[in-house]
Amino acid sequence: MSLPPGAYEALENALGAENVCDDPAVTSGYSYMWLLYSTHAQSGRYRPAAVVLPGSTKDVQTIVKIANRYKFSYIPVGTNLLPPTIPARPDTIIIDPKRMDKILQIDTQNMYAVVEPYVTYAQLQAEAMKVGLTITVAEAGAQVSVVANNMFQGMGGTGHKFGYNRGILGCDWVLPNGEILYIGSRGNPHAGWFWGDCAGLNLKGLLRADSGHCGGLGMVTTMAVKLFPYPGPKTFPVKGANPDFKVDFPKDLFRLNLIKFPDRKKLIEAMYEIGHAEIAAAVHEEPASMVLSGASPSVEYFWEKWPEFMKQWRNVLSVTLIGFSSPRQVVYEQKVLDQIVEELGGQYIREDSELWRIGEDNIGEQIRTGLSNRLFRVAGDFFVIGGFGFDSIDQSYKMSEEYMWPLIEEGQRKGHFIPDDTHNDWLNSYQLGHFSETEPLIFFEHDLDAGATFITSYMKTIQEALKRKMCTTWPLGPMNYIAGPHMCNYHELVLNIKRKLDPRLTSNPDYPVPQQPPG
Amino acid sequence: MGLEKYRWDLVNCERCSMCKWVHPWSIKSRDRARICPSMQKYKYDAYSAQGRFDLARALLEGEIDFTPKTLEVIYTCTLCGGCDVTCKFTRDMEPLEVLHELRKYVVQKGKGPLPGHVPAVESIRKNNNPWLQPAARRGHWARKMKVKDIMKERAEVLYFAGCTYSYNANLQHVAQATLQLLIDTGVDVGILGAAEACCASPVIKVGMEELFRERAAKNIELFYDRGIKTVITSCAGCYGVFKSQYPAVGDMKFEVLHSVEYLDRLIREKRLSFTKTVPLKVTWHDPCHLGRGGEAQDLWEGVRIKWGLSDPPRHRNYGTNGIYDPPRNVIRAIPGVELIEMERIREFSWCCGAGGGVKSAFPDFAVATAKERIEEAQETGAEVLVTSCPWCESNLSDGITAAGSQLRVMSLVEIVRQAM
Numbered sequence A: 001m002s003l004p005p006g007a008y009e010a011l012e013n014a015l016g017a018e019n020v021c022d023d024p025a026v027t028s029g030y031s032y033m034w035l036l037y038s039t040h041a042q043s044g045r046y047r048p049a050a051v052v053l054p055g056s057t058k059d060v061q062t063i064v065k066i067a068n069r070y071k072f073s074y075i076p077v078g079t080n081l082l083p084p085t086i087p088a089r090p091d092t093i094i095i096d097p098k099r100m101d102k103i104l105q106i107d108t109q110n111m112y113a114v115v116e117p118y119v120t121y122a123q124l125q126a127e128a129m130k131v132g133l134t135i136t137v138a139e140a141g142a143q144v145s146v147v148a149n150n151m152f153q154g155m156g157g158t159g160h161k162f163g164y165n166r167g168i169l170g171c172d173w174v175l176p177n178g179e180i181l182y183i184g185s186r187g188n189p190h191a192g193w194f195w196g197d198c199a200g201l202n203l204k205g206l207l208r209a210d211s212g213h214c215g216g217l218g219m220v221t222t223m224a225v226k227l228f229p230y231p232g233p234k235t236f237p238v239k240g241a242n243p244d245f246k247v248d249f250p251k252d253l254f255r256l257n258l259i260k261f262p263d264r265k266k267l268i269e270a271m272y273e274i275g276h277a278e279i280a281a282a283v284h285e286e287p288a289s290m291v292l293s294g295a296s297p298s299v300e301y302f303w304e305k306w307p308e309f310m311k312q313w314r315n316v317l318s319v320t321l322i323g324f325s326s327p328r329q330v331v332y333e334q335k336v337l338d339q340i341v342e343e344l345g346g347q348y349i350r351e352d353s354e355l356w357r358i359g360e361d362n363i364g365e366q367i368r369t370g371l372s373n374r375l376f377r378v379a380g381d382f383f384v385i386g387g388f389g390f391d392s393i394d395q396s397y398k399m400s401e402e403y404m405w406p407l408i409e410e411g412q413r414k415g416h417f418i419p420d421d422t423h424n425d426w427l428n429s430y431q432l433g434h435f436s437e438t439e440p441l442i443f444f445e446h447d448l449d450a451g452a453t454f455i456t457s458y459m460k461t462i463q464e465a466l467k468r469k470m471c472t473t474w475p476l477g478p479m480n481y482i483a484g485p486h487m488c489n490y491h492e493l494v495l496n497i498k499r500k501l502d503p504r505l506t507s508n509p510d511y512p513v514p515q516q517p518p519g
Numbered sequence B: 001m002g003l004e005k006y007r008w009d010l011v012n013c014e015r016c017s018m019c020k021w022v023h024p025w026s027i028k029s030r031d032r033a034r035i036c037p038s039m040q041k042y043k044y045d046a047y048s049a050q051g052r053f054d055l056a057r058a059l060l061e062g063e064i065d066f067t068p069k070t071l072e073v074i075y076t077c078t079l080c081g082g083c084d085v086t087c088k089f090t091r092d093m094e095p096l097e098v099l100h101e102l103r104k105y106v107v108q109k110g111k112g113p114l115p116g117h118v119p120a121v122e123s124i125r126k127n128n129n130p131w132l133q134p135a136a137r138r139g140h141w142a143r144k145m146k147v148k149d150i151m152k153e154r155a156e157v158l159y160f161a162g163c164t165y166s167y168n169a170n171l172q173h174v175a176q177a178t179l180q181l182l183i184d185t186g187v188d189v190g191i192l193g194a195a196e197a198c199c200a201s202p203v204i205k206v207g208m209e210e211l212f213r214e215r216a217a218k219n220i221e222l223f224y225d226r227g228i229k230t231v232i233t234s235c236a237g238c239y240g241v242f243k244s245q246y247p248a249v250g251d252m253k254f255e256v257l258h259s260v261e262y263l264d265r266l267i268r269e270k271r272l273s274f275t276k277t278v279p280l281k282v283t284w285h286d287p288c289h290l291g292r293g294g295e296a297q298d299l300w301e302g303v304r305i306k307w308g309l310s311d312p313p314r315h316r317n318y319g320t321n322g323i324y325d326p327p328r329n330v331i332r333a334i335p336g337v338e339l340i341e342m343e344r345i346r347e348f349s350w351c352c353g354a355g356g357g358v359k360s361a362f363p364d365f366a367v368a369t370a371k372e373r374i375e376e377a378q379e380t381g382a383e384v385l386v387t388s389c390p391w392c393e394s395n396l397s398d399g400i401t402a403a404g405s406q407l408r409v410m411s412l413v414e415i416v417r418q419a420m
C-alpha cells in the first residue's frame, strides 16, 4: 500500500500537498465495496496507496506521467459506485475528479453540454432543464458522474426515445502514457465539441464498447454529451417531503401509462408495436420488486406489502408519453397506444387505484432517477441475476425465461434470494424497440453464502448464454476470458489494445481485460 | 454497544453517494446540489458519511490505527444531518447516529476531543458555559428586566436563554427581545438566572457522553424540581439537544418549544398582532438543530434480522418533522415582509457551518461553509437573512464578512419586535 520512493513527493509537488493524501483515514474511503464483500472478492482488494485530486486535464496528464515514471498504477473514478474502482494491486492510486466538477458549456442550439468528470446527472439535467433541454439519466442514479456513466453503459429511462449510450460527442482523453487524444470534432482544431465521430479510425468505441474500459485505457477529462428537447417546467417538479416525494409533471405534456397485460408475451408484443408506431419516450416492463421498493420509505413497509403486491403487479408495462412538440403529440400518441393496448388485451391501471399510487412516480424515475438505489433497501444487496441480456426484445425475454429465472428459483430455494414468483424483469426498450436489455432482479442479504450463490449463478448465466449463442454482457475484467473464446476471441483484441495503449499497465491494470486468465 | 450497534449499516452501505447530495429530485442547479459541507470543503470521499462509514468499519475491524488525520476526518463534520436525510430516503440506515457514535468511540479510546474543543469543554465543567465566562454573570443579560426568578418563585414557562445568547454582548438583545415579548403577551414566564446551566450540546457533539449525561440529568432534574411545564428557548442548539438527546437521559415531563414555535402559536391564537409595516425582503435559514435535528430520536435497542429488518421495528427520523413552518408562518404574518426562499431549504437546508465543534476546532471550514450560504441567500435578492440560532447568526455574520456581502443577518424576533 505504498508508492515507490519519491513518487508521493512528486505528486505533492505537482498538485499541492492538500490534493494528495495517503493517510489510511482517507484512503479507507476508497477501499470497501458492497458487491466485492458479498462475492468474497473484498479480501483481494487494497486500500489505495494514495488519492489525488487533479484540478485540470493538465494535472491529470502530470499524474499519469508521474505514474509512468515511478511505475505505479492509477484508477480514474467518477463517484465510485462500481467494483473496478477498488484497487486490486497495492501500488495503485485513485484519481478522484472532485475538483473537476464544472459544466463548461451548454450549447442550446446544437443541443449538447460539455462537462468535467465530477458533474452528476442531476446537476447537468437541472441546468439543461432551465433552457428546455434534458439528458437520459442512468438508473444507477442521478447522483452518478455523467462522464463515468456514459463510458460505462449510459442507459436510462428515456433510452427508448433518446437511444442507448449514444450520447458521447467530443472528448479529451488522457491516454495511459499521459498524452491527450482528442475524440470526434475535438480532433479538428477550432471545430469544437459538437460531434463524436471523426475522419479515419473512430476511437470513440474504445471508450464505451459494452461496458466501457473501466478506467483501463486512461482517463477522459472532459466530455461533450448530447442533450435532447424537454418541454417541461424549468425545475424538476417535486412535491412532498422526505421520504415521500412525489413528482408532478404537467399532465398535458407528460403522461404515464401503467398497463397490465394478460401475460409477458403480450407485453412484449406491445413493446414491439409501440416501437413500430414510433411513439413514447420511455417504455419499460416494471417488475413488482422495483416498483414497490421505489415506493417504500422503509424496509418494513416493503415487507409488509410485498406478499400481496407481488400477486397484483404482474406483467406491467410502463409507457411515458412526452409532448416534445406540443400537447397534441401526447393526444395523438395516447390514441395510438390505446389501440395497441386494446388489441393486445391490456388494461390500464386506474389512476384512482392503490396500484397507481405505488407506481405513479415511475415517470419521475424515468426522467431523473431518484428511486433506484432503494433497490438496496429490500434486503441489503441487490443485483441482476446474470450477464444482463442485451439483444432484441424477444431474445432478452428468452434468456430471462430459459435460464435466468430458473437460477433465481434455485437461489430462492436456498433461502438466499427473496421470494418472487413474478418472472417479471426490468425489461427495457431502447431505440424505439430495435434493441433491448433485460434485468431479472435478485435481492439478497449482504452475506457471504448468499453472495456465493449469486456469483455462481452469474457465471452460469454467461455459460448458458454462450451455449445458446446468445449475447452475454457485463463480462467485467477476468470474465472476458470465459466469453472471449466463444466470440472470435475478442478478448485477445481487447488485450492487444490494452498492451498497445498501456504497455506498463499503469491505468487500472486488470481492465478492460487482465493480462492473465483467472487462476 | 456503541459503534458495534451499527455494524450492519457500515457493511451494507453500497456507496451510492446519495449522502453527498440533496435528493436528485430536489436539485435545482449545479451550484446548490450538495448537502455535505465537509465534502464541499475537503473533497475526498473520506469526508462524507460514506467515507466515515468506511473509516468506522476499518477501525472496528482493526484494519487501521488512529492517526491525526483520523481525528481530522471524524471532527471536520458539522453534524448537520444533511447526509442523514438523503441517505434515509434510500436506505434504512442511521448516518447521523454513526457520526455521533464515532466521536464517542474516539473519546472512549482516549483520542478525543481535539485540543480546539478542550477550552469549551473545561469551561462547561467549571463555569456551566463554553465561553469561559463566570457562571455568576449568566443572568446579567436580564438584569434590567422585570421577570420572575424561577429559583425563587414558580412560573409555568421557563425562558432558557442558552449560553451564547446569555453571554455574547452582540446577541443578548435577542434573548431580551424574546423575553420581553413573552412578558408583554402575558405569559407566566421566568428565568433561572445564574442557575441556568449549559444544555451540554457542545460536549455531546464532541463525543463526551459521560459528561453530557451528567449535565443533562441535572438540567432535567432542575426543570422538574421547579415545576416547569414548558421550556422555551431561542437557541436552536439547545432546542435540538433537548428534543433529540435529552429523552435518552431522563423523563422529560415538560414541553420544549423553540421561540419561533411559540411566536407562531401566539399569532394563531391572536395573542400577538402587528401594528407596523416592515418593508423588507428576507430569506429564512433553517438552523440544522431546529429543522432536521429537531426531532426526537428513537431510543431503539435491537438487532437486524433477515433482510435487514429491525427487531423490534424502529422509528426513523427523515428530517421532515423539524420546525420548518412556524418561522415561515411568522415571517408571512408580518406586514410588509416578503419571504423569498433559497434553493436548499427545510430538510435540505445547507448548514451554517458552525455546529459539531467545527467553529472552535476548524474555524476556516466554518466560515467557508457560511460563505456558501451567504452566496445562496444573496441569489434570492433578499436584503436580510433571517434565522433563529445564535451559532448560525454569528457564523453567518462571519460568512458575510468573508464574502464581502451587503446582506444582513437578523434574528426573527427582531423583525417581530419592529412590527409590534
Ligand SMILES: Cc1cc2nc3c(=O)[nH]c(=O)nc-3n(C[C@H](O)[C@H](O)[C@H](O)COP(=O)(O)OP(=O)(O)OC[C@H]3O[C@@H](n4cnc5c(N)ncnc54)[C@H](O)[C@@H]3O)c2cc1C
Pocket: A075, A076, A077, A078, A079, A080, A081, A082, A083, A084, A085, A117, A138, A139, A140, A141, A144, A145, A146, A147, A148, A149, A150, A151, A152, A153, A154, A155, A156, A212, A213, A214, A215, A216, A218, A219, A220, A221, A372, A373, A375, A508
Ligand atoms: C444499482 C445500480 C444500478 C445501475 N443501473 C444502471 C443503469 O440503469 N444504467 C447504466 O448505464 N448503468 C447502471 N449501473 C452501472 C453504472 O453505469 C455505473 O455504476 C456508473 O457508471 C456509475 O457511475 P460512477 O460515477 O459511480 O462511476 P465509477 O464507478 O466511479 O466508474 C465506473 C468505471 O468507469 C471508470 N471511470 C470513471 N471515470 C472515468 C473517466 N473519467 N475516465 C475513464 N474511466 C473512468 C472507473 O475506473 C470505473 O471502472 C448501475 C449500477 C448500480 C450499482
